[in-house]
Amino acid sequence: xxxxxxxxxxxxxxxxxxxxxxxxxxxxxxxxxxxxxxxxxxxxxxxxxxxxxxxxxxxxxxxxxxxxxxxxxxxxxxxxxxxxxxxxxxxxxxxxxxxxxxxxxxxxxxxxxx
Amino acid sequence: xxxxxxxxxxxxxxxxxxxxxxxxxxxxxxxxxxxxxxxxxxxxxxxxxxxxxxxxxxxxxxxxxxxxxxxxxxxxxxxxxxxxxxxxxxxxxxxxxxxxxxxxxxxxxxxx
Numbered sequence: 369x370x371x372x373x374x375x376x377x378x379x380x381x382x383x384x385x386x387x388x389x390x391x392x393x394x395x396x397x398x399x400x401x402x403x404x405x406x407x408x409x410x411x412x413x414x415x416x417x418x419x420x421x422x423x424x425x426x427x428x429x430x431x432x433x434x435x436x437x438x439x440x441x442x443x444x445x446x447x448x449x450x451x452x453x454x455x456x457x458x459x460x461x462x463x464x465x466x467x468x469x470x471x472x473x474x475x476x477x478x479x480x481x482x
Numbered sequence: 483x484x485x486x487x488x489x490x491x492x493x494x495x496x497x498x499x500x501x502x503x504x505x506x507x508x509x510x511x512x513x514x515x516x517x518x519x520x521x522x523x524x525x526x527x528x529x530x531x532x533x534x535x536x537x538x539x540x541x542x543x544x545x546x547x548x549x550x551x552x553x554x555x556x557x558x559x560x561x562x563x564x565x566x567x568x569x570x571x572x573x574x575x576x577x578x579x580x581x582x583x584x585x586x587x588x589x590x591x592x593x594x
Contacts, residue, residue, distance in 0.1 A: 372525075401582075411526070411571070411584040424579065459525050467575060467582045470516060473525030 374474035393462030505572030512574035
């Protein structure tokens with residue numbers, strides 16, 4: 369398995385533009401997580417899915433953020449409109465079960481909003 | 483308030499020595515605690531999980547302890563090597579929400 373695949377690796381966009389981040393989890397994993405990492409706040413959980421269903425989105429900072437998982441092999445995190453304070457590294461992770469066996473993280477998308 | 487604390491200062495040690503990293507938590511009752519390694523520009527990589535009823539877990543040169551009375555986990559790397567240089571994150575499950583909550587990480591630098 370190629371692991372969790374995220375795209376793009378880097379994204380630079382102007383304030384106000386829509387940004388879409390993509391994730392392909394490990395085949396067979398039933399949980400998918402979106403985290404954001406910044407120097408100030410570390411790794412923060414934004415939202416997670418179980419069997420493609422959103423379970424907890426309480427970490428999503430604002431209505432500008434939305435996430436979908438249309439099938440077991442694909443998820444998106446969308447920011448519309450983007451703001452400079454959204455600049456961070458966004459990680460997708462997947463796991464078999466809720467985490468008692470560890471999460472597998474992707475390489476992340478570094479987002480810069482100018 | 484709930485907190486997970488790892489030493490924010492980098493830990494610098496000499497090759498061959500044992501590195502010990504600390505993770506303390508407040509106002510959580512985790513069923514398990516995990517340790518991850520993160521290299522620059524990469525995602526965290528899962529290393530070890532220890533459950534609340536386990537005092538110690540080992541994997542090759544790694545050893546993790548978990549003291550639920552002290553609310554602390556220690557992560558040891560024996561016979562450290564320069565290749566062990568990275569940031570190490572602890573994470574615990576929030577039993578109220580089921581979420582995995584991460585500490586800020588401690589950067590380890592092993593000098594040859």
